[in-house]
Amino acid sequence: MRTIPEIQQEIRRRKAETGVCILAHSYQSPDILEIADITGDSYKLSAAAGKTDAKKLLVCGVRFMAETAKLLNPEKQVYEANPAAGCPMAEQFSPEEILAEKAKYPGCAVVAYVNTTAAVKAVSDVCVTSSSAVQIVGNMQQKEILFIPDCNLGAYTQKQCPDKHLHFLSGGCPHHSSITPEEARAAKAAHPNALLLVHPECKPEISAMADYVGATSGILNFARKSEQKEFIIGTEISIVQHLTLECPEKRFYPLSNRLCCPDMRITSAADILRVLTEIADGTAQELTLPDETARAARHCLDEMLRLGG
Numbered sequence: 001m002r003t004i005p006e007i008q009q010e011i012r013r014r015k016a017e018t019g020v021c022i023l024a025h026s027y028q029s030p031d032i033l034e035i036a037d038i039t040g041d042s043y044k045l046s047a048a049a050g051k052t053d054a055k056k057l058l059v060c061g062v063r064f065m066a067e068t069a070k071l072l073n074p075e076k077q078v079y080e081a082n083p084a085a086g087c088p089m090a091e092q093f094s095p096e097e098i099l100a101e102k103a104k105y106p107g108c109a110v111v112a113y114v115n116t117t118a119a120v121k122a123v124s125d126v127c128v129t130s131s132s133a134v135q136i137v138g139n140m141q142q143k144e145i146l147f148i149p150d151c152n153l154g155a156y157t158q159k160q161c162p163d164k165h166l167h168f169l170s171g172g173c174p175h176h177s178s179i180t181p182e183e184a185r186a187a188k189a190a191h192p193n194a195l196l197l198v199h200p201e202c203k204p205e206i207s208a209m210a211d212y213v214g215a216t217s218g219i220l221n222f223a224r225k226s227e228q229k230e231f232i233i234g235t236e237i238s239i240v241q242h243l244t245l246e247c248p249e250k251r252f253y254p255l256s257n258r259l260c261c262p263d264m265r266i267t268s269a270a271d272i273l274r275v276l277t278e279i280a281d282g283t284a285q286e287l288t289l290p291d292e293t294a295r296a297a298r299h300c301l302d303e304m305l306r307l308g309g
């Protein structure tokens with residue numbers, strides 16, 4: 001069996017041969033981040049996917065991220081490193097359920113978190129990421145907004161945009177939203193000198209206890225730049241691992257060991273090598289979207305880039 005460094009070496013050779021650009025979400029494992037061309041949270045990957053010159057993109061993350069890369073690059077070939085990796089939040093509601101909810105609030109705009117399927121984006125007006133939601137909702141003309149699917153990110157956005165009236169569905173990330181105030185209190189008691197940094201996908205009670213609330217990129221930057229030495233990390237547990245490697249002089253603790261997303265863990269370096277090999281021999285399964293869905297969903301993403309500045 002090949003070792004991880006041997007697989008990484010073969011991936012680099014295959015990348016050079018095929019001209020594939022590898023995009024990897026920050027929650028991926030260190031051996032994947034090491035061989036990726038672009039790494040970051042959903043917003044950074046969305047923005048970078050639209051700018052790269054590569055004609056073939058291989059996405060290491062979950063399905064909606066590959067769909068977003070395809071929507072922003074319809075002329076490019078997009079591949080998923082592991083097609084079994086989905087996001088339970090993205091698939092919580094169907095387009096029909098969103099339209100039925102929208103009908104309850106005449107004149108409202110539908111704001112879709114990027115963690116949605118292309119089909120749900122196609123019935124929405126504008127997309128947001130966790131780092132751009134406040135700015136985009138604040139820049140919108142409409143006051144009445146149906147914010148989907150994450151009610152926790154919606155509640156956080158509502159707090160920052162008090163002149164807007166947000167309506168929610170009861171969706172959210174099953175991992176971030178499962179964290180309880182008792183767990184947060186226990187983590188703070190165990191590490192009294194640590195700052196608590198949390199993702200807005202956590203419940204409002206948890207965000208209210210935090211020293212900093214922000215997207216994954218915001219949490220990473222805050223911890224890197226802070227003069228404090230200890231941090232409790234309230235997002236996917238892989239970020240604890242990445243920060244520990246990157247900032248060995250600081251201490252990082254998970255808010256909860258349950259903050260672990262199996263879908264983000266499913267992709268391996270061996271999966272990446274397999275897809276690169278299939279791309280090289282012409283048998284790889286390209287991600288495709290129906291034309292009408294892609295056109296409407298692309299509008300939703302274009303509005304995100306326009307209102308997000």
Ligand code: SF4
Pocket residue numbers: 062086087088089090115173174175176236261263264
């Ligand atoms: S951590 Fe939550 S929101 Fe992110 S991919 Fe996993 S289930 Fe989806």
